[in-house]
Amino acid sequence: MKSFTRLHGIAAALPTANIDTDKILAGRFLKTVTREGLGRVLFSSLREQPGFVLDQAPWNEARFLIALDNFGCGSSREHAPWALLDFGIQCIIAPSFADIFYTNCLKNGILPLKLSLLQVEHLMSLAEDPRTASMSVDLRDQILSYHGGETSFDIGAQEKNDLLNGVDEVARTLTFAASIRSHEMIRDAQRPWLAGTLRAPWETKWYNVTREDAGESR
Amino acid sequence: MLPGPRTLFQKIWDDHVVARVNGDAVLLYIDRHLVNEVTSPQAFEGLRTAGRKVRAPGATLAVADHNVSTDDRSNGITFGDPESRAQVEALERNVRAFGLPYVPLADRQQGIVHIIGPELGLTLPGGTIVCGDSHTSTHGAFGALAFGIGTSEVEHVLATQTLVQRPARAMLIRVDNELGQGVTAKDLVLHIIGTIGTGGATGHVIEFAGDAVSALDMAGRMTLCNMSIEAGARAGMIAPDQKVFDWLKTAPLAPKGGELDAALAYWQTLRSDEGALFDKVLIVDASDVSPMVTWGTSPEAVITADGIIPDPSALSDPSKRTEVAHMLNYMGLQGGDRISGTPIDVAFIGSCTNGRIEDLRAAASVIGDRRVAPGVRAMVVPGSGLVKAQAESEGLDRIFMDAGFEWREAGCSMCLGMNADRLLPGQRCASTSNRNFEGRQGPGGRTHLMSPAMVAAAALAGCIVDPRVARQ
Numbered sequence: 114m115k116s117f118t119r120l121h122g123i124a125a126a127l128p129t130a131n132i133d134t135d136k137i138l139a140g141r142f143l144k145t146v147t148r149e150g151l152g153r154v155l156f157s158s159l160r161e162q163p164g165f166v167l168d169q170a171p172w173n174e175a176r177f178l179i180a181l182d183n184f185g186c187g188s189s190r191e192h193a194p195w196a197l198l199d200f201g202i203q204c205i206i207a208p209s210f211a212d213i214f215y216t217n218c219l220k221n222g223i224l225p226l227k228l229s230l231l232q233v234e235h236l237m238s239l240a241e242d243p244r245t246a247s248m249s250v251d252l253r254d255q256i257l258s259y260h261g262g263e264t265s266f267d268i269g270a271q272e273k274n275d276l277l278n279g280v281d282e283v284a285r286t287l288t289f290a291a292s293i294r295s296h297e298m299i300r301d302a303q304r305p306w307l308a309g310t311l312r313a314p315w316e317t318k319w320y321n322v323t324r325e326d327a328g329e330s331r
Numbered sequence: 332m333l334p335g336p337r338t339l340f341q342k343i344w345d346d347h348v349v350a351r352v353n354g355d356a357v358l359l360y361i362d363r364h365l366v367n368e369v370t371s372p373q374a375f376e377g378l379r380t381a382g383r384k385v386r387a388p389g390a391t392l393a394v395a396d397h398n399v400s401t402d403d404r405s406n407g408i409t410f411g412d413p414e415s416r417a418q419v420e421a422l423e424r425n426v427r428a429f430g431l432p433y434v435p436l437a438d439r440q441q442g443i444v445h446i447i448g449p450e451l452g453l454t455l456p457g458g459t460i461v462c463g464d465s466h467t468s469t470h471g472a473f474g475a476l477a478f479g480i481g482t483s484e485v486e487h488v489l490a491t492q493t494l495v496q497r498p499a500r501a502m503l504i505r506v507d508n509e510l511g512q513g514v515t516a517k518d519l520v521l522h523i524i525g526t527i528g529t530g531g532a533t534g535h536v537i538e539f540a541g542d543a544v545s546a547l548d549m550a551g552r553m554t555l556c557n558m559s560i561e562a563g564a565r566a567g568m569i570a571p572d573q574k575v576f577d578w579l580k581t582a583p584l585a586p587k588g589g590e591l592d593a594a595l596a597y598w599q600t601l602r603s604d605e606g607a608l609f610d611k612v613l614i615v616d617a618s619d620v621s622p623m624v625t626w627g628t629s630p631e632a633v634i635t636a637d638g639i640i641p642d643p644s645a646l647s648d649p650s651k652r653t654e655v656a657h658m659l660n661y662m663g664l665q666g667g668d669r670i671s672g673t674p675i676d677v678a679f680i681g682s683c684t685n686g687r688i689e690d691l692r693a694a695a696s697v698i699g700d701r702r703v704a705p706g707v708r709a710m711v712v713p714g715s716g717l718v719k720a721q722a723e724s725e726g727l728d729r730i731f732m733d734a735g736f737e738w739r740e741a742g743c744s745m746c747l748g749m750n751a752d753r754l755l756p757g758q759r760c761a762s763t764s765n766r767n768f769e770g771r772q773g774p775g776g777r778t779h780l781m782s783p784a785m786v787a788a789a790a791l792a793g794c795i796v797d798p799r800v801a802r803q
């Protein structure tokens with residue numbers, strides 16, 4: 114997990130509710146095996162339309178994105194936050210987020226910031242004017258400052274702590290190895306059928322994709 | 332202290348808490364981890380970089396489904412493009428390197444991960460199941476806690492067999508009475524999403540209950556739980572009953588003999604206690620549910636098959652008006668028109684929502700001696716190799732092919748535009764899948780979600796039809 118402490122930059126408004134992850138990153142761009150380079154195809158269908166906000170200065174440099182309810186609904190693809198991050202967006206402000214997307218943001222050092230609809234609408238109106246579109250956020254103090262004002266915001270203690278410290282979550286969990294082991298022992302005693310007993314490889318033949326694709330048969 | 336009455340979700344949760352991490356965040360043990368080719372490459376890369384192993388290979392199963400071609404495989408497999416192939420190859424390299432069980436593409440058990448998990452008996456009541464795919468909620472039909480995760484979490488589960496989780500809120504959706512003749516689980520779930528909206532269950536785990544839910548077969552229950560994510564839910568689940576136990580008696584990897592008896596005794600306890608508190612409750616009258624079809628680009632944009640497409644100019648809320656107008660523009664539809672009679676170009680029967688044998692039977696049953704309407708491309712894509720084999724043994728493949736449907740190999744196919752099966756810009760599709768987002772089935776494609784019987788009826792008529800009228 115990357116760390117997040119504070120951020121200053123331009124905010125772009127996307128005044129739409131239920132922006133789904135297919136819209137953020139279309140399915141046909143999911144074929145990558147790395148995390149990088151997806152900023153180019155962020156919001157690809159919207160960017161085909163002339164005048165899309167993220168293609169206009171100063172918002173082509175946006176660090177904040179402001180949207181309406183249920184941002185990031187749909188698929189679990191972490192490619193959506195990767196694309197946002199690759200573009201430069203590090204903080205998303207909305208009245209509500211879809212659950213998996215919210216978690217995926219945190220894992221990538223993106224701050225998903227929940228504010229009331231009224232506040233979000235005010236910020237959107239500021240973001241639409243280049244003269245007032247700059248904002249800053251300080252996660253430690255939980256303050257978002259914008260043209261003519263500031264507001265505090267809520268975030269869970271766990272999420273805040275992890276973002277600030279950029280913890281390696283796997284490494285932290287591995288410190289619980291003894292508890293995991295004892296859970297498995299209790300499971301084996303009480304619900305042994307849940308123990309995973311699949312074996313690799315699968316009993317039947319493998320498919321050599323490369324060879325088959327070259328036209329040879331199995 | 333005696334525990335008070337608990338919900339089904341709470342019971343499964345309590346049985347899987349490994350440790351408290353911080354505040355209300357816990358380490359939750361994961362019993363089954365399904366891995367696909369799309370959301371795993373970066374997770375394996377993360378393990379490699381950190382020099383980590385997979386903690387429980389025997390609890391993990393990998394299969395490729397999103398990218399695979401559904402063309403005939405008798406002479407080997409092809410892919411639409413080199414990137415699709417590269418992703419499947421990466422999965423094959425990773426499962427070899429990390430020693431993971433894998434269902435190869437040539438195996439007759441290959442298929443969509445959410446179809447083969449239950450078929451194989453990997454999906455068990457009271458277990459926790461995750462997959463880097465939001466429709467993991469499907470497995471909740473067996474009384475499991477099953478939810479989709481992102482790639483970072485895939486890596487976390489591979490390395491630790493746990494996830495850091497905060498408790499979800501519990502929501503009860505009770506469906507009373509009986510569904511009408513010809514009304515399916517797909518119609519019910521579209522009706523529910525239309526009622527509560529795509530954010531209606533955000534932060535909640537839904538438990539579906541009530542007479543109409545008990546009356547559903549396992550396929551219908553999986554359809555219902557599958558689409559709970561479309562209402563924003565973290566997971567959907569149904570308390571296990573005899574139908575679940577009967578299914579598991581024949582599933583190859585489910586417990587057998589004395590272990591099965593012990594499991595059954597435990598599974599019987601998996602229901603919400605009398606008096607358990609839910610944070611949210613929705614009561615639906617099944618007799619109010621009609622055959623449903625979506626008209627817009629969100630699963631909540633849904634009407635009855637005999638309904639009228641909403642007219643934006645009649646809406647008072649300006650943002651709603653813009654949203655509806657935008658959707659209609661994308662969909663090429665006129666507000667105020669009847670949805671039935673809208674001509675279609677493609678009919679797609681398949682996906683993890685409706686790619687099971689029961690769905691294919693339902694679709695085949697409306698065909699009779701009719702043929703696919705001229706100019707319509709109609710395709711049937713079984714959800715797995717086993718579904719395909721079963722359908723062929725029942726002669727369903729002949730019924731479909733004789734009527735002019737394509738009979739294809741298992742995979743996600745036209746549910747999403749990742750493989751060669753895609754809509755062309757502007758094409759309109761009657762689809763049994765679960766998402767009608769812009770471009771979901773291919774850039775510029777227009778999706779109408781509905782039940783398998785309705786898609787088959789649309790393929791024959793060449794337009795969207797109300798199945799109750801069509802049958803007469």
Ligand code: SF4
Nearest residue numbers: 466682683743746747
């Ligand atoms: S069938 Fe569709 S929804 Fe299901 S796993 Fe495949 S792509 Fe996802």
